[in-house]
Every structure is written in structure tokens, then in C-alpha cells.
Amino acid sequence: QLDWFPEAEYSALYGLIGDGYTIDQENMTVTGPLVDGDQDTGIELSLRSGGPAVGYSPPRVVMYADDSIHLGLANTDSSAKSFDDLPLVAVMAPLEKNPQMIMWDPEVYPDVSTLADLGTAGIEINLSGSTTFADTFVARGIWSADQINPSYDGSPARFIAEGNIAQQGFASSEPYNYEKVFEEFGKPVAYQLLHDAGYPAYSQVISVKPSDLDELKPCLERFVPIVQRSVLATAANPDQAIATIVDAVETFDSMWVYDAEIGRYAVDTMTKLGIISNGDDETVGNFDRDRLATIVDLLREAELPVPDDLNLDDTFTNEFIDPAIGF
Known part of the structure; x- marks a missing residue:
């Protein structure tokens, strides 16, 4: 479950969808074979638009209302605030910085x-x-x-x-x-x-409900490194992912407008600014615990609602990250 219409911030995810995909105009979804580079994994992947497509409900709300959704995007500041009511565990960050x-x-x-x-x-x-x-x-x-x-x-x-x-x-x-x-x-x-x-929240991180984590572990062990590789591949050559994004936007025929030119600008700019990059190490997609702790401290300093008993280690995991994959 995405948090907006198709756009280049999701290029690593749309880059996972191979030839032969279908677009559902009514439900604003793109569904097709999950590919790892040139290899078809034999798994079907469906990317569901967010924002107006789901009545502006955050992905976590949609996920808890629809058990058929396995993964969704979330910002780590919002996840900390909502952990008591609608908890999510972050498993991979396609973007190193919030754009x-x-x-x-x-x-x-x-x-x-x-x-x-x-x-x-x-x-x-x-x-x-x-x-x-x-x-x-x-x-x-x-x-x-x-x-x-x-x-x-x-x-x-x-x-x-x-x-x-x-x-x-x-x-x-x-x-x-x-x-x-x-x-x-x-x-x-x-x-x-x-x-x-000075506001280092991770945005649009791939997340799972804690209750689904054990069941999805075998999937995540394979899926997360595939996404890591897609981050590298689409940063180097985003054309296929952008073509799928533009095809979806044009087929949806909604208020959202997006073309290949802004898609290429977006990927180039995000790469230049380090939005798409490794963290402080040589790995792409993993989480820095200190950054997550900084955000929780900032939320509490501002007297924003964060659970008093929040255990930061319950909100994320690097378990499925392949540390050898990076720029």
C-alpha cells in the first residue's frame, strides 16, 4: 500500500514490476510479475495507490482494515506516534532521506x-x-x-x-x-x-504489521534484498520504472498528472541530494537506530503524543537487510 499516486519516489518499487503487468483504473493498482533484475521470481506484486485513491487514509489505516495487504509505506515519525493503536514494523527504507x-x-x-x-x-x-x-x-x-x-x-x-x-x-x-x-x-x-x-525521520519506509511479521519472514528474507537491488538499478537507469509510472498515471486518468521528464528530474535530484543513497555505512535501505531515537526525542520535546512505554526496537528491524548491497 503506497501513500500517494505513482511517482518517482517509488521508482524502486515500480522497478520491481516486469513486463505483462495490468493496471486497474477503478482501484488504481498496478499488478504484475515481481522481477529481480532480469529474473522473474514467480511472485505477483500489486502496488496500490494511496492518497485520494483511499480517501486520504494513511497506509497503516488501510492495512489494518484490509488483511489482504501485506506491506505498506509509513514515515517513522508517524509510526512512533501511532504505535499504540496501529503499530507497524519498518523493514526497509528505499529512501535514505525524506524528500x-x-x-x-x-x-x-x-x-x-x-x-x-x-x-x-x-x-x-x-x-x-x-x-x-x-x-x-x-x-x-x-x-x-x-x-x-x-x-x-x-x-x-x-x-x-x-x-x-x-x-x-x-x-x-x-x-x-x-x-x-x-x-x-x-x-x-x-x-x-x-x-x-535537523529532522531526520525516514519517509515512505516499507513496513509490516507486527502480527504478520513471523508469517512473512520467509518472504521478507527474499523480498527486502530484491528491493535493495532495485534501488541501485533504478538510480542508475530509471527509464523502465518511470515508463510504468507514467503508464499507470495516464491510465488512471485522475487529477494526478505525471510525465517522464519530471520522473527523470526526480531520480536525478534525489540521487544528487543523497535522498537515494547509502546511510553512513556501505549499505542501502537499512535503519540507523540513533536517527530513529532522535525523532522520538524531538516528538517528546514538542509534547507530541508518543507512547510512554514505546520500545524503539519494536518499531524497526534490519534483520532482512543484506549489508553487502549498497552504492
Whole structure:
């Protein structure tokens, strides 16, 4: 279960689907043979769109409502907050860094280079509702609460018309769109990743319900290294994965629009920024326990709801990672 429509952030997953796949327009799924490079594993893989396709329910909610779903994506900060009610165990991180960022117009604010600078300058930050990361920045004094405007609805109109605000987005898409697609803006934006600003949550990690873990272990022992190899392969050559993504988006014929150009930009940018990369070691896809602990500490510092008895080691495992697979 994915958390949005097909896009290049999921290139390693769409790269697992071989020729002969089918697209279900009504349910917004892509189903086909699971491949490991050129080898057909004999297993069928189904990728289910998230976001509007499931009424904006987070994957964990969908997983607990539908036992036919074996795996889903989750962000590790949300998983910590929800562990008492809807626990998930993270088993692999296709992305090393969260591609989320905050952006601004560098012509308007030439002296701003970090999210901390936004706070110092008192610049309004337009966000989509109440966000966990913003609460932690306020708690640490990086931003002030009165800077945050939670009215962002995904439209570029206000950023373009006013020009003097900062706005949330993804490094894998908004910089391309504001320079190449939105002609009334038509220039580069400046931005900093949440990760690089001190919020190192893992995003869109492959997760499983704890109650399913033992049963799925034989599968995960094979599947996780296959995904690791797909991360390497699609970073080097994303064309097949992007073609499948674009085919799905066009077949779905929904409000979501995506083409090969932004897909290639996304993979190139994520690779350049270390969003797709190894961690601090030579392995791709594994978890750094200290990073996970940092996020829990930040959530608690901001007085956000984290179970008092949360055992961090219950929330993730590197058991299925092949440490020899990396860039």
C-alpha cells in the first residue's frame, strides 16, 4: 500500500514490476510479475495507490482494515506516534532521506539559505495543515508559532502571486514545476530538506504489521534484498520504472498528472541530494537506530503524543537487510 499516486519516489518499487503487468483504473493498482533484475521470481506484486485513491487514509489505516495487504509505506515519525493503536514494523527504507523540503524565492530572500534563517527573518511559512515537523521546529525555537500558516492546499497560486512566503514541498517535484511548468514563475526556487535542517525521520519506509511479521519472514528474507537491488538499478537507469509510472498515471486518468521528464528530474535530484543513497555505512535501505531515537526525542520535546512505554526496537528491524548491497 503506497501513500500517494505513482511517482518517482517509488521508482524502486515500480522497478520491481516486469513486463505483462495490468493496471486497474477503478482501484488504481498496478499488478504484475515481481522481477529481480532480469529474473522473474514467480511472485505477483500489486502496488496500490494511496492518497485520494483511499480517501486520504494513511497506509497503516488501510492495512489494518484490509488483511489482504501485506506491506505498506509509513514515515517513522508517524509510526512512533501511532504505535499504540496501529503499530507497524519498518523493514526497509528505499529512501535514505525524506524528500520533503521548505522552499522560498532566492531573489526575494537572497540572505536565506536554511530553515533556521527563515525563522530568524520571521518569514511566513505556508504548510498543509498541522505538521509534526513544524511542531518540533517551534519547540526548539527554530521557528515561532506565529510564522506558520497551515492553509497550503497544494496550489502554486499564493507562492507565485505574493512571492514573499516560504512553502512546503518535495525536492523531487516542486523545484522542477516552479521553474519549468509554472510559466508565470519560471525561475529556480531555493530550499532546504527537512532532513538537512535537523529532522531526520525516514519517509515512505516499507513496513509490516507486527502480527504478520513471523508469517512473512520467509518472504521478507527474499523480498527486502530484491528491493535493495532495485534501488541501485533504478538510480542508475530509471527509464523502465518511470515508463510504468507514467503508464499507470495516464491510465488512471485522475487529477494526478505525471510525465517522464519530471520522473527523470526526480531520480536525478534525489540521487544528487543523497535522498537515494547509502546511510553512513556501505549499505542501502537499512535503519540507523540513533536517527530513529532522535525523532522520538524531538516528538517528546514538542509534547507530541508518543507512547510512554514505546520500545524503539519494536518499531524497526534490519534483520532482512543484506549489508553487502549498497552504492
